[in-house]
Amino acid sequence: MSAARDEILGRIRTALGPGSDAAADALAARLAAHPRHLVPARAQGLDRAQRVALFAALAVAADATVARVAQAADVPAAVAQYLAARNLAARVVMTPDPLLDQCPWPSAPMLAIRRGVAAADDAVGVSAAFAGIAETGTLMLISGPDSPTTNNFLPETHIVVLNEAQIVGIYEDAWDRLRAARMAGGVALPRTINLVTGPSRTGDIAQRLELGAHGPRRLHIVLVEGDDGGAAAER
Amino acid sequence: MQPSSRDFKANAHRALGDATLQGALGFMMREGFAVRRAEAVARLPEFEALREAAKRLKDEVLQHLDFYLETFERNVERAGGAVHWCRTAAEAREAVLTICRDAGARIVTKGKSMVGEEIAINEALEANGIAPVETDLGEYIIQIRHEPPSHIVAPAVHLAKEQVAESFRATHRALDPARPLDQPRQMLDEARAILREKFLDADVGITGANFLVAETGSSIIVTNEGNGDLTQTLPKVHIVLASIEKVVPTLEDATLLLRLLARSATGQEFSTYTTISTGTRRDGDPDGPAAYHVVLVDNGRSALLGSVFQDMLRCIRCAACLNHCPVYGAVGGHAYGWVYPGPMGAVLTPALIGVGEAASLPEASTFCGRCESVCPVKIPLPRLMRHWRERAFAARLPPATQRWGLGAWVFLARRPALYRPLAAAAARLLGACGRGRGRFRALPLAGGWTDKRDLPAPAGRSFMSLWAERQKRRA
Numbered sequence: 001m002s003a004a005r006d007e008i009l010g011r012i013r014t015a016l017g018p019g020s021d022a023a024a025d026a027l028a029a030r031l032a033a034h035p036r037h038l039v040p041a042r043a044q045g046l047d048r049a050q051r052v053a054l055f056a057a058l059a060v061a062a063d064a065t066v067a068r069v070a071q072a073a074d075v076p077a078a079v080a081q082y083l084a085a086r087n088l089a090a091r092v093v094m095t096p097d098p099l100l101d102q103c104p105w106p107s108a109p110m111l112a113i114r115r116g117v118a119a120a121d122d123a124v125g126v127s128a129a130f131a132g133i134a135e136t137g138t139l140m141l142i143s144g145p146d147s148p149t150t151n152n153f154l155p156e157t158h159i160v161v162l163n164e165a166q167i168v169g170i171y172e173d174a175w176d177r178l179r180a181a182r183m184a185g186g187v188a189l190p191r192t193i194n195l196v197t198g199p200s201r202t203g204d205i206a207q208r209l210e211l212g213a214h215g216p217r218r219l220h221i222v223l224v225e226g227d228d229g230g231a232a233a234e235r
Numbered sequence: 236m237q238p239s240s241r242d243f244k245a246n247a248h249r250a251l252g253d254a255t256l257q258g259a260l261g262f263m264m265r266e267g268f269a270v271r272r273a274e275a276v277a278r279l280p281e282f283e284a285l286r287e288a289a290k291r292l293k294d295e296v297l298q299h300l301d302f303y304l305e306t307f308e309r310n311v312e313r314a315g316g317a318v319h320w321c322r323t324a325a326e327a328r329e330a331v332l333t334i335c336r337d338a339g340a341r342i343v344t345k346g347k348s349m350v351g352e353e354i355a356i357n358e359a360l361e362a363n364g365i366a367p368v369e370t371d372l373g374e375y376i377i378q379i380r381h382e383p384p385s386h387i388v389a390p391a392v393h394l395a396k397e398q399v400a401e402s403f404r405a406t407h408r409a410l411d412p413a414r415p416l417d418q419p420r421q422m423l424d425e426a427r428a429i430l431r432e433k434f435l436d437a438d439v440g441i442t443g444a445n446f447l448v449a450e451t452g453s454s455i456i457v458t459n460e461g462n463g464d465l466t467q468t469l470p471k472v473h474i475v476l477a478s479i480e481k482v483v484p485t486l487e488d489a490t491l492l493l494r495l496l497a498r499s500a501t502g503q504e505f506s507t508y509t510t511i512s513t514g515t516r517r518d519g520d521p522d523g524p525a526a527y528h529v530v531l532v533d534n535g536r537s538a539l540l541g542s543v544f545q546d547m548l549r550c551i552r553c554a555a556c557l558n559h560c561p562v563y564g565a566v567g568g569h570a571y572g573w574v575y576p577g578p579m580g581a582v583l584t585p586a587l588i589g590v591g592e593a594a595s596l597p598e599a600s601t602f603c604g605r606c607e608s609v610c611p612v613k614i615p616l617p618r619l620m621r622h623w624r625e626r627a628f629a630a631r632l633p634p635a636t637q638r639w640g641l642g643a644w645v646f647l648a649r650r651p652a653l654y655r656p657l658a659a660a661a662a663r664l665l666g667a668c669g670r671g672r673g674r675f676r677a678l679p680l681a682g683g684w685t686d687k688r689d690l691p692a693p694a695g696r697s698f699m700s701l702w703a704e705r706q707k708r709r710a
Contacts, residue, residue, distance in 0.1 A: 005320035008479065008533045012301045015541035019302070027302050027484075031450050034485040037288045040281050040494070058504060117521045120435055136505040145519035149468045153461050171490045188314035189451045191516050191523045192468065195509040200461040203501075204373035204389060205419035206396035207259070207267055213372060214427060214434075215461025215508065 043135035058137025062198030076108035125155035240572035243595035271502025310452025314514025316527035346463030348443030385568030556606035666695025
């Protein structure tokens with residue numbers, strides 16, 4: 001390995017004093033166990049309805065808008081309605097996510113849909129979230145063949161579909177779901193995990209907050225209540 | 236960046252006379268970050284307990300820094316990335332340049348990175364024919380103005396909107412000169428359109444890292460604009476600039492610090508975008524970078540381990556200490572003369588560029604202690620500044636008059652039998668002279684004080700003599 005690497009690690013070890021193999025084993029065990037620290041009470045011990053309510057309240061507080069629909073069949077109409085109400089063109093780029101295939105898009109014939117990676121001229125993106133985190137009203141989107149990261153940032157309006165069964169209380173619960181779903185057998189994390197809390201913003205000109213800096217100016221979350229008792233959470 | 240920290244006094248003097256700067260700083264201190272932080276802290280009852288837990292976590296990480304860095308490296312490589320260890324700023328610049336050259340880069344987009352400022356990466360890229368484009372709006376504004384950042388979270392906080400508009404007109408020559416630019420919204424839309432082109436054209440994207448996660452080999456960035464995400468998603472190559480103390484063991488550990496970071500920095504519950512990046516795009520991924528490089532920078536940090544300054548390595552760069560500092564609030568960030576201003580800069584700068592260069596910075600404190608009281612990882616900033624003052628004194632860096640004055644005081648203070656009668660005599664004398672109005676408008680040798688405000692006259696008796704009398708009465 002490089003001389004710089006050896007020297008930096010050497011200086012660190014000299015400063016810290018000698019370690020031992022036993023200590024290394026204990027540290028490896030700590031990594032494997034990934035213990036939790038103190039967790040805020042606000043998002044713990046909530047039932048599903050309370051988690052959804054907290055998630056929605058904090059997402060709105062972060063300048064997102066939230067709509068709730070009863071089932072996947074209602075999503076296309078909700079998307080079309082949202083766009084119409086804001087005079088936005090009914091043309092969307094949608095990720096190829098299989099979750100979105102559950103929605104009957106032909107039921108909203110006004111909506112022009114392209115599936116794929118967002119391009120510079122796509123004004124509206126529709127994506128599906130892996131999870132919602134009630135503690136801060138945050139969406140968790142992960143990259144993969146069906147969920148390009150670009151779509152979370154290029155379009156001016158981002159619409160995210162989330163099954164309510166996928167809303168967890170705290171970040172630690174989201175990590176556990178992620179590890180179970182995507183890291184089993186020692187697989188590396190997906191390339192990109194986006195935790196999104198509200199639309200893009202900046203306060204860099206004269207300390208005045210403006211939405212829509214480089215990412216989306218609007219973030220709209222469509223929550224799907226679902227009637228399957230949480231089976232849709234498995235992904 | 237050539238440091239001008241030696242000129243702190245002159246810099247500060249100039250800053251105090253700059254009405255535009257004073258307007259921006261006044262607004263920030265009255266209505267800005269500190270107020271929103273207080274509101275966010277009030278919403279989270281566990282905040283104090285989280286601070287203590289974060290301090291313990293960072294101490295634990297520093298105790299095993301070698302193990303976590305090696306684990307981090309292994310996991311970066313497992314995910315298809317590479318780690319480049321760099322002892323110095325020069326090595327870090329060379330590592331970045333080599334990656335950019337190998338990628339045939341002409342345009343490099345950049346997310347905000349204080350390590351990038353520290354190693355002066357933009358100058359190095361420009362000197363080699365590569366165009367760096369800052370994409371954080373604040374960083375973009377100061378880049379086109381050829382200024383350094385004045386704040387580690389809000390780099391353009393010192394500017395009024397008129398100054399930004401003027402710079403946009405001077406730089407964006409292709410646009411209609413008559414366009415209105417009096418609202419921040421108009422300037423934001425203009426910058427958004429211009430930088431959008433750059434995002435799409437860039438060959439390499441450089442971001443910083445708020446945290447590195449050993450368990451997963453990931454880097455984490457926290458932004459509000461989304462520029463860091465476009466920077467790292469669209470080009471073929473993603474370079475992460477990170478210093479060695481940014482590593483944490485697990486996602487749970489990063490979570491603890493994330494719960495404190497945004498609340499301490501901007502008073503948000505959570506920043507808009509927290510992004511965890513691991514390695515390269517995977518088979519079948521339709522986007523993301525094909526190469527992922529972590530340039531891991533020491534640049535003086537390993538020398539702080541095991542020293543009295545080790546606590547400084549806990550810093551997570553939230554800027555709460557700047558936002559609560561009466562000195563920063565009065566003179567702004569540029570007066571500090573290098574990359575890191577405010578109390579954290581007063582401790583870190585001497586460590587990185589030498590106390591000889593930066594001895595004035597730890598002097599720029601009233602030791603009011605607000606910085607330590609708001610620090611999310613409980614760094615004893617006043618104590619660390621005091622340590623630098625001691626070193627500067629030992630190295631005979633302060634002016635001779637100051638050293639002699641202090642030396643004389645030390646001589647007396649160590650000899651109570653001499654000190655007490657002298658202090659009592661001085662108090663009697665000043666008390667008698669000031670009896671009329673109870674304060675002095677001018678006093679020999681104290682012009683630095685009395686030029687700006689009156690000096691209250693002493694009561695005429697020293698504390699020690701009052702105390703002795705009181706004890707006698709009680710007995």
